[in-house]
Amino acid sequence: MVHEEQAEQSGEERRHGWGSGLTLTTAAFLFLLLRLFAVSGYQWHTAFAVLHTLDxxxxxxxxxxxxxxxxxxxxxxxxxxxxxxxxxxxxxxxxxxxxxxxxxxxxxxxxxxxxxxxxxxxxxxxxxxxxxxxxxxxxxxxxxxxxxxxxxxxxxxxxxxxxxxxxxxxxxxxxxxxxxxxxxxxxxxxxxVRTPWMPKERIVVKGHEKPLRGYVLEAEPGFLKVLTEEDREFVILRDGEVESREEIVEH
Structure with a gap:
């Protein structure tokens, strides 16, 4: 009888552990999904582009x-x-x-x-x-x-x-x-929170009168992937187009 009660209690603990793990995993997935849409301005195509910069x-x-x-x-x-x-x-x-x-x-x-x-x-x-x-x-x-x-x-x-x-x-x-x-x-x-998880930058681009304000999602040799601040557009810049980059501290 004692062994049966212990086995039943052990089974309940395992089920509780599995349930807690599943709940936290679901919450983590939902968190990342909400962040993806929030920083993209809830624009589907922008979120799809930002997704490919994440690991x-x-x-x-x-x-x-x-x-x-x-x-x-x-x-x-x-x-x-x-x-x-x-x-x-x-x-x-x-x-x-x-x-x-x-x-x-x-x-x-x-x-x-x-x-x-x-x-x-x-x-x-x-x-x-x-x-x-x-x-x-x-x-x-x-x-x-x-x-x-x-x-x-x-x-x-x-x-x-x-x-x-x-x-x-x-x-x-x-x-x-x-x-x-x-x-x-x-x-x-x-x-x-619409602000992405990286600092905002002021990027001077050749041929543009005003600097581009946005967030560098990925910086690989040869190009930058930038999410603009205002319109939440996903822009790819070649290194040759970028004259300077400066971090903007606003908070």
């Missing part, structure tokens, strides 16, 4: 570039993600300690390394943002969001009926909710 190795750069490309979106994400992952890490420690005391007192504590690493990344991002833009109010906004979350948790903790059941369910599934909220925030950013 699978560009995924991390695209993810980080999405967050760094737009300062407003980055600020919102930092303000929300800092308390979210702080709650995930602290809640994970509390839940692990409670479970260990009630069910397995001899078992060592389980450390949420993923949550700790992401929290450290968010803190580093917050620090870099404040030092770069002088936005001293950003940590205060994050503290305010944390206070609101704590206040809501305190108010709903003693609630009864459907509100109480919903709050207790949210407490038990805190880590999953934080992960889902983070993924949703990234997907929204992928869909609305």
């Amino acid at each position: 699978l190795d560009d995924s991390i750069g695209i993810l980080l570039g999405t967050v760094l490309a737009d300062s407003v979106v980055a600020a919102v994400l930092l303000v929300v993600l800092l308390p979210a992952f702080l709650f995930r890490v602290v809640g994970g420690f509390v839940l692990a300690a409670r479970t260990r005391e009630e069910e397995q007192p001899d078992r060592g504590p389980r450390v949420d390394m993923t949550g700790i690493v992401v929290l450290a990344i968010v803190v580093a991002g917050m620090t870099a943002y404040v030092l770069s833009f002088g936005t001293w109010w950003l940590p205060l906004a994050s503290v305010l969001v944390t206070a609101v979350m704590v206040g809501l948790g305190t108010l709903t903790r003693g609630a009864h009926g459907q509100v109480g059941e919903a709050s207790r369910w949210a407490g038990r599934h805190l880590m999953g909710l934080v992960l889902a909220a983070s993924v949703l925030a990234l997907l929204i950013s992928a869909a609305v």
